[in-house]
Amino acid sequence: MSEIEHVRGDATTPLGRGAEAIARVPDDIGGTGEGRNAVTVHDHGGGHVTEQDIDVLVLGGAGVDTIVYVPELPLPYRDSYPIDSGIRTRAGQTGDFTALGLAALGLTVHHLDLLGDDPEGDLVRAFHRDHGIALTAVPQPAGTKRAVNLVGPDGRRLSLYDTSRSRPGDRLPENTVRALAARARHAHVCITPPCADLLPLLRETGVTVSTDLHDWDGVNPYHEPFAFGADIVFLSAAALDDPETVMRDIAGRGRARLVVATAGAEGALLLADGELTRVPAVAPPAPVVDSNGAGDAFAAAFLHGLLDGEPPERCARRGTVAGAHACTVPATEAAALTREELLARETAAGPAPSIP
Structure with a gap:
C-alpha cells in the first residue's frame, strides 16, 4: 500500500476530496520501503470529510493490555499463583479508552498513532472498528505498544509497560498531523512516544x-514538554505530596489555563x-472492581463538557461521574457512559459544592 486509504466496513475506497491534504504519504516518517511508509486511515463512523468534522483528535496511546487480577497488591513473591479469573489480553490503552469515552458521549473522534503489523495491532484496529472510531495507523516495525496490568481486589492497578515497542527515531508524519488538526476542534495528546514532538x-x-x-x-523531565505545552492538563495526585504546588507550577511555567488533579x-x-x-x-453506582481507565473516562467527560460550553467546575463534576462509573467496569470490558447516561447521573448526584 503506497497511499492513505479510507476503510469503511468491508469496503475500501479512496479518501474523499476534503482529505486530499492527508492523502499523500509524507517522506518524513522514517524507515524505507512501501510497507514502512504506508499510513492507513480506518474511518468507521463518519460520512464525507468536511472542515472541522472532528471534535477531538486523539494522538498516541494506542496499544494492548494484558489484565491479571491478583489476590493482593503488592504481590508477595511465590513460585506461582493460580488466576481463576483468567489472564486476558485486550485492546485499550490510554488513547484508545479516551477516544472510546469521547465517542460514547457523542463526539466525533479521530485517533492517530503508530501500530505494528502484528496480532496486537489487529486487536487495536478491531477495537476502533467495533466502536465506530476513526483510526489513522502509522506502521511501527517495533510492534504495537503493550503492557501488563496487575489489578488487586480493591481495584488498584500496577502497570508494567513494555518500552521496547518504540524507537528513538519514531515520528508521526507532520503533514498528516497538520491536516487532521485543521479538521479538529480540539486535540488530546497522550504522553506516549513520539507525541512530545507534536506539541509545537x-x-x-x-x-x-x-x-x-x-x-x-x-x-520527571519526560513529562515536562506535555505539562508545559498543553492548554488543559490532567494528572493524578497519587504520586504528589503537594498537588497544589505542582498544579500552580504547571500553570505558571506553561500554557495551561486549566489544571485538574484527580484524587x-x-x-x-x-x-x-x-x-x-x-x-x-x-459515589460509584456499583462496587469498585477496577481503576483501569478511570482517568481516561474523567478526561473524556471533562472535555465533552468543555466543548459543550460548560464552566470548568461542571466539567470536573462530569469527570467525577464518569470516573466513578469506570471504576465499576472490569478492565476486560469496554463500557463507557453515553451522553444521556452521563447527564442523568450528573443530575442524580446533585450540584457539586464548590469547596476552596
Whole structure:
C-alpha cells in the first residue's frame, strides 16, 4: 500500500476530496520501503470529510493490555499463583479508552498513532472498528505498544509497560498531523512516544490541546514538554505530596489555563483562573472492581463538557461521574457512559459544592 486509504466496513475506497491534504504519504516518517511508509486511515463512523468534522483528535496511546487480577497488591513473591479469573489480553490503552469515552458521549473522534503489523495491532484496529472510531495507523516495525496490568481486589492497578515497542527515531508524519488538526476542534495528546514532538506543531495550527500526565511526580523531565505545552492538563495526585504546588507550577511555567488533579475517592482538584477548587467525588453506582481507565473516562467527560460550553467546575463534576462509573467496569470490558447516561447521573448526584 503506497497511499492513505479510507476503510469503511468491508469496503475500501479512496479518501474523499476534503482529505486530499492527508492523502499523500509524507517522506518524513522514517524507515524505507512501501510497507514502512504506508499510513492507513480506518474511518468507521463518519460520512464525507468536511472542515472541522472532528471534535477531538486523539494522538498516541494506542496499544494492548494484558489484565491479571491478583489476590493482593503488592504481590508477595511465590513460585506461582493460580488466576481463576483468567489472564486476558485486550485492546485499550490510554488513547484508545479516551477516544472510546469521547465517542460514547457523542463526539466525533479521530485517533492517530503508530501500530505494528502484528496480532496486537489487529486487536487495536478491531477495537476502533467495533466502536465506530476513526483510526489513522502509522506502521511501527517495533510492534504495537503493550503492557501488563496487575489489578488487586480493591481495584488498584500496577502497570508494567513494555518500552521496547518504540524507537528513538519514531515520528508521526507532520503533514498528516497538520491536516487532521485543521479538521479538529480540539486535540488530546497522550504522553506516549513520539507525541512530545507534536506539541509545537499543534500550537502552530491553532487547535487547543489537552494532555494527561497520569501519575507524574512533578519532577520527571519526560513529562515536562506535555505539562508545559498543553492548554488543559490532567494528572493524578497519587504520586504528589503537594498537588497544589505542582498544579500552580504547571500553570505558571506553561500554557495551561486549566489544571485538574484527580484524587480517586477524594474527588479532584481544579485550578482555573488562579483559583483552586476541590470537587468532591461521586459515589460509584456499583462496587469498585477496577481503576483501569478511570482517568481516561474523567478526561473524556471533562472535555465533552468543555466543548459543550460548560464552566470548568461542571466539567470536573462530569469527570467525577464518569470516573466513578469506570471504576465499576472490569478492565476486560469496554463500557463507557453515553451522553444521556452521563447527564442523568450528573443530575442524580446533585450540584457539586464548590469547596476552596
